[in-house]
Amino acid sequence: MTAFVRVSGPPNSNFLVGYPGISATLPRIEGRVEIRPGQGYSQPVHVSLVTVCLQRRESIHPSADSVMRGHLASPRKEITDIVGKEMLLYRSPSGRESEAILSMDLPFVIFIPYGRGGEEIARRVPPASLQLDKRTAETYYEIMVTVQHGHSEQRKHYFPVPITRYDTLSTFGMYNRPEAAERVADHLITLGISLPRWSYGPLDPVSVYIKLSPNPDQMHKAKKVTIKTITVSIEEEIIFNHEGDEPQRKTKTLSKHQQSINVRMPEAGFFTNMGLVFPARELRDSEGILPRSRREFPMYAVTGFTTTGTLYKIEYYLVVKAAMSSTKDIQLRQPIVVCPFDHAGCKEEMEAIEQAAKDAAHVSPDNPMLPAAQIIRDNDPNGLRALGVSVVGGQKKPLIE
Structure with missing residues (x-):
């Protein structure tokens, strides 16, 4: 039984909070992994593990812009990296292969590295999303959610996130x-x-x-x-x-x-x-x-x-x-x-960057104070009620309060 998986950002804003490249704004990705049954909204789905991470994909093809199309060129070279750390959002209780779930909302925050850690690649500020003409070089990011359904099946879901760097603004x-x-x-x-x-x-x-x-x-x-x-x-x-x-x-x-x-x-x-x-x-x-x-x-x-x-x-x-x-x-x-960005665009960003730095002063990377996960299991007494469903005469009907 497959699950419907979605990632939603904070209300009225993007996944990306803060300004990558500017450490004072604590650049981070905030969101919520939402898992629902894939077929029939009250049909439980079996989940044993949920993880989330930010993944960077980079590729180059130097000869893609060459006029000679027929010549033997080197193939496209690609790498895939995890930015920061992979986060475990849910694991079924020990001794049980999986749990039957009606709905799951799992908040997360992934801090984007902002220290120029020299040899420590894990601490380097990730490069901005970019696609050159004819895809001679490209870098893009995606949130990858892995959902494990029991022993046999593991599914990965990808959600693109554009990332821009702000440490080259001409107003600095x-x-x-x-x-x-x-x-x-x-x-x-x-x-x-x-x-x-x-x-x-x-x-x-x-x-x-x-x-x-x-x-x-x-x-x-x-x-x-x-x-x-x-x-x-x-x-x-x-x-x-x-x-x-x-x-x-x-x-x-x-x-x-x-x-x-x-x-x-x-x-x-x-x-x-x-x-x-x-x-x-x-x-x-x-x-x-x-x-x-x-x-x-x-x-x-x-x-x-x-x-x-x-x-x-x-x-x-x-x-x-x-x-x-x-x-x-x-x-x-x-x-x-x-x-x-042009000089006028850079000036406009300065005020927002200052505000983001003030907001980030209240955030601790070690304890980002996430809201609690909301998990409705199949055997919860009011589980169906939370989905707006009630059982009438052995049949599931929309719940009218």
Whole structure:
């Protein structure tokens, strides 16, 4: 006799409580496993064990976006991990194989790891749900409920949960400090850049302060240099199997802006400000309609963002290139962080994150104070009444109070 299994979240809210990546909000999954008879709502179902866990599925297929469809490519590589711990919600009393159950509501809370525990993989913050184009890489999460019916039968039920990370928000102070870098070519010219901030989301302006300065010890040579063009671009680098033997890198230029200069190198150096807009993905179709999002993946206005999984890693760089005559060209790659939300969206989240941190201050991970489980057994005196059924003349009828 199979059971009907459902997981429901807290009233008027999602399963996910708190903000993954921000430890002060104690990110966790709260819900209730509801078990009912699969056939006929008053037909008891035999249950011996119920467990729940959060499962992460990750897969990569680096050659999925290849133009050559017929070539022999490596197959899709997949891994499945349990996030945090599996929880035992119910076990039948010792000495009995199972119990006949009319209905079961089992509350649970699964705390999502939030400590960056270095080598301790179990404590690492899990990566955000993501699906790249053509499924070259994807990560998604699901709540897995295992119900054991006696010795013979065990059934698993899956419920997708999208998970977003909030530790790359561009409104955080650590991303709003200027970042500077320098690179020298032929001991003649130094390229220096400065970024006012280094976390960006869709349609955020990216501005960079650029300085080309001559080497004062070789001024006569440096003065002969002509600055032809300066190019600023944003590159996305996906490293597949980054922890394995043969990492595979794929780099793509997302946006590019070139400025013609054609100026001889001044003694005081050459200074300019350049900028571009971080590219966004159009979520609406040609008729302006938002397609229905898949339950496993949140809808992002970016194709990818800074993230590190077990099988893949996505990194972003701001690349500044100065093309010159009479000396080598200089290229500087500065790492930046890409967030799935734009700056205005990040600002909106800040207040909610503060509130979630205040709420989490009252929650103890060791004793989360769950409501009691509600189990109605077949032999309970008022068992049928709880289902709204009464026995009249040996027949089950709807109970009218």
